[in-house]
Amino acid sequence: GAGVSQSPSNKVTEKGKDVELRCDPISGHTALYWYRQSLGQGLEFLIYFQGNSAPDKSGLPSDRFSAERTGGSVSTLTIQRTQQEDSAVYLCASRPGKVAYNSPLHFGNGTRLTVT
């Protein structure tokens, strides 16, 4: 079946511009996660959704970052006024959520963001 789909796969933007990253999770997965990974670094937790609500937004690096999820499905991560330090791979993952807390994460291929 279809896995987690992210778009675009690559995005190059100028400093100061806004960008929107999209994640389409596996159908039926209620939990959706955003992480970012800078070159050679680990995965940094940004936010997760249970359905359409985000119980924990503490990982968002600044108020330039926001995320939403509608219809319990697609999620968008928006970065306003991008800075060079925002350059990273943004990974989205989903899992069934309430079904079993031991269920694994399924990752998309990521969006590689480069801010010039």
Place this chain on the structure above:
Amino acid sequence: RKEVEQDPGPFNVPEGATVAFNCTYSNSASQSFFWYRQDCRKEPKLLMSVYSSGNEDGRFTAQLNRASQYISLLIRDSKLSDSATYLCVVNAPYGGATNKLIFGTGTLLAVQP
């Protein structure tokens, strides 16, 4: 203290060696534990979940020590194809929600011929 800590390595081992990775976590209320594998420039993929009694999958054995708040991964008879970064993942209950999953920074394993 970081929520999840791992030795970054690299661990350079010859083929056939046994290698062990440890990971410590700070939240005593954590309930879910996983090991993921990440190949260079790829997304992470689940290697195995870690259960309270410990579990084994072929050459891989995972252990959980709740008292000391660490989990371990043992790889026996290392193969060249085991070369990757191994990520420890722990859930971090927050405000009643239990689905927040935190990744360690990963341990790099390089298996040499």
